Amino acid sequence: MSNKLKIDREQTQWRSSTILRSLPIMLIPIAVAIISVLWLRMKLPAEQFNQQPQRDGTPITAIVVIIMFVSALIIFVRLGRPTISAFALVGFWTLITTSLAVRSGITSFFPALLVLPICAAGLLIDRSASIGLAVLASLLVTSLAWAKLQGYDLARQAPPSVFNRYPWLVSTVFWITLFWMVASMTWLLAGNLQRALQQSRAHAQDLEQLRSQLEQRVQAQTAELAQRTHRAEALYNISSALALPADITQILPLIAEQAHQLLHVDYTWIMLNHQCLAAYPHAAAHEPNVQIEPIPATKVMSISSKFGEHTALVLPFQLEHDQVLLILAGAAIAQANADDRALAEGLRDQAVVALNNQRLLAQVRDKAMLEERTRLARDIHDTLAQGLTGIVIQLGATQRALVYSPSESSTHLALASRMAREALAEARASVWNLRAPLLDxxxxxxxxxxxxxxxxxxxxxxxxxxxxxxxxxxxxxxxxxxxxxxxxxxxxxxxxxxxxxxxxxxxxxxxxxxxxxxxxxxxxxxxxxxxxxxxxxxxxxxxxxxxxxxxxxxxxxxxxxxxxxxxxxxxxxxxxxxxxx
CATH class of the missing domain: 3.30.565.10 (Histidine kinase-like ATPase, C-terminal domain)
Incomplete structure (x- = not known):
């Protein structure tokens, strides 16, 4: 439900409730009039009432009309149409008071009754309706006063004789009735204002509480974001170290130190099988009592060391035929959440990457050495061995030439000398991995x-x-x-x-x-x-x-x-x- 619909519904409920509270107040004059007539009938002789001028209709008819009117107002309120009921109620009282004021004249009490619809309009409708009725009442009173000055008497009937016989009684009843109706209207208006003020204070308290909660949540999220940023920077620094040709004896202690600082644990060990490769603090690096049997998955367990009993988070990883363990021990392990475990797993994985990089580097170095040996052996065979073979052949030909044809011996010796120089050049080229001298x-x-x-x-x-x-x-x-x-x-x-x-x-x-x-x-x-x-x-x-x-x-x-x-x-x-x- 949108806020507009919610506000409209609250206003409808408030107006309906106000109208239902106003109905008993509007019935006060009728009730007072009935009680006053009954009291006078009991106190005065019957013949005095028989002298009253005859009026159209009977009191029963008026009562029936009032009951039907009030019932209609209640029905409109129950149907969710309080505005119609408010206009009808204000209009009815405006009509009654205006009629009484016109028939009784400007010097009577009845123009004062116009105060009631004016107050009711401001309470049930809005302030514009109250001002409008006040303007109409002022015009009515002004018109009656002008007519009186011009000699026109708009009163159709003389007031009842009882008004002349007991004016003090009529005045007392009238003003008391008016006072109580105005007080009732004021009480109802004040009650609405007080409820509105209480609701406003309650909303202000709710807003203040919500603001406090939001501040606490923002502070918590800011602290959490700062912690995650710090952890991300630490992981980045370790990753950067892994990308550089750094020695594993430098990387693993860095991982152990970061685990100690980021997770607030007391001790950190990085182990390969039962060998401790790195630890923090450094005094625990050669800890002989940390013996962990191979475990298949991450678990929290109790371990013992020379420093005492510890609650530890053990994170294993199978690296080929070896098991890598990251052990985090301390009281903070009991409060470790999912983010802490994820960070610990990330540190464990970086330790595994460092160890794997070391193994791959060793394999590459061994392979490079083997390839270099093979290359040298191949180059020696292709150059030195062949060159020496040619030299041996030329020297053998020189020996035969010295016996059978001495003049050709110098040719063979020169060729053998050239081959020896070429073999020497090839040997140097093989050592320095240069291209063949002929290709130079x-x-x-x-x-x-x-x-x-x-x-x-x-x-x-x-x-x-x-x-x-x-x-x-x-x-x-x-x-x-x-x-x-x-x-x-x-x-x-x-x-x-x-x-x-x-x-x-x-x-x-x-x-x-x-x-x-x-x-x-x-x-x-x-x-x-x-x-x-x-x-x-x-x-x-x-x-x-x-x-x-x-x-x-x-x-x-x-x-x-x-x-x-x-x-x-x-x-x-x-x-x-x-x-x-």
């Missing part, structure tokens, strides 16, 4: 042509063919293709007994292909059968690892000799076109 000065095509121009065995013929538009590839792709070419040529020298090798580099639309084909003995059948499970052929394993790292494919086959087929997609797909050197 040349493109991939030129680097492969340079390898072909200086084979490890002088009698080995190596041909190079470039198909398609030569492109500048990603550094890792070029390095991988060059290393694979070096390994393939080393295998030809060491194993295949080939006399001719063809290298074909094909630049396609979406990938580059490398084909190395020799006319030697080919691969052993066990290698071709178990290409993905090679364990004893480190050179081939290194080739496959390099191809896998750049997302390519390696296929080994025999076609009148060994065939190495490598296909690598462009990375990135948009490559830069370079000129052939």
């Amino acid at each position: 000065a040349h493109s991939l095509t030129k680097a492969i042509q340079e390898l072909a121009a200086h084979p490890m065995r002088p009698d080995l013929q190596v041909d190079v063919q470039i198909d398609g538009q030569a492109l500048r590839l990603d550094l890792h792709d070029e390095t991988a293709l060059l290393r694979i070419t070096q390994e393939a040529l080393a295998n030809v020298v060491k194993h295949s007994k080939a006399e001719h090798v063809s290298i074909q580099l094909i630049y396609g639309a979406s990938s580059v292909e490398l084909l190395i084909h020799d006319n030697g003995t080919g691969f052993d059948q066990t290698i071709l059968t178990n290409q993905m499970q090679m364990t004893n052929h480190f050179g081939l394993i290194g080739m496959r690892e390099r191809v896998a790292q750049i997302g390519g494919s390696l296929e080994l086959s025999n076609q009148q000799g060994a065939v190495v087929h490598v296909q690598i997609p462009y990375n990135p797909p948009q490559t830069v076109l370079v000129e052939m050197e």
Whole structure:
């Protein structure tokens, strides 16, 4: 229900109640008149009443009319139409008093009765109606006075003889009646004003109480908001610490301290299985008596320590095969609400994140170390081992040349010296993880042509063919293709007994292909059968690892000799076109 409808209903109820209270007051003159007539009839001789002039109608008729009128007013009030009843009541009394005033004249008592409808109009209708009736009464009295001055007597009948015989009695009854009616009207008006004042005071008290409640609620919400803001800032600080490469020995004590300050607990422990990783205060860090059995869910339980018995909130978390526990002990745990538990769970989760980050960092470091060892082993095999193999071969050729053809020994020694310098440069490049020395000065095509121009065995013929538009590839792709070419040529020298090798580099639309084909003995059948499970052929394993790292494919086959087929997609797909050197 809207406020307007509520106010309208209250006004209707107030007006109905006021009208019902006013009806007995309006009936006072009638009751006094009836009582006075009956008293005079008993005190005076009967013949004096028979001398009164005859009037139209009978008292019974007037009584019946008054009863019907009052009943109609009550019915309108019960039907929720108090305004109609108010206008009818005020209009009826205005009509009666005006009629009596006109018939009795200006010198009679009856014009004073106009006070009654004026008061009733102000009480039952509004102040404008009271002022209007006062204006009409003033005009009526003024008109009667003017008519008297002009010699016109508007009174139709002489007053009853009893008025002349007992004027003091009539005056006494009239004024007492008027006084009591005015007093009754005033009492009713004062009662309404007093009730309105009491209601106003009650509303003021309610408003004051509501204001006090609102202030308390605002203060409570402000304090709660400040607490939540402080907790959010603390969680943010911990999250920021987690995002930085900070040591876990700094993060976990920070979490324990924040739990102590935000939740107002006495002691805080962060444990991994039965090992205490952090605590607050720091004196409890090496607490030996805090032993918590694995629990499946958050619970409040009693624990013992060297500081005594504690009521503790234990928050577990299963991290792989280990259990992380955040233990909050102190009297404040008994009053912990849902927000406190949510904050405790958030702190627990951050501790878990810190521990998990430490584990992942350790795994990454181990993996990086393993990859670096593998890379160094692969680079040493592809560079130093191959270079040393070439040096050994050239030194052997030098020994044979000294016996059969001394003039060729200097050529072999020069080649061995060049290979030694190249192997030294490759070793340094592997240590510093730099690109291959050949790629520092040349493109991939030129680097492969340079390898072909200086084979490890002088009698080995190596041909190079470039198909398609030569492109500048990603550094890792070029390095991988060059290393694979070096390994393939080393295998030809060491194993295949080939006399001719063809290298074909094909630049396609979406990938580059490398084909190395020799006319030697080919691969052993066990290698071709178990290409993905090679364990004893480190050179081939290194080739496959390099191809896998750049997302390519390696296929080994025999076609009148060994065939190495490598296909690598462009990375990135948009490559830069370079000129052939």
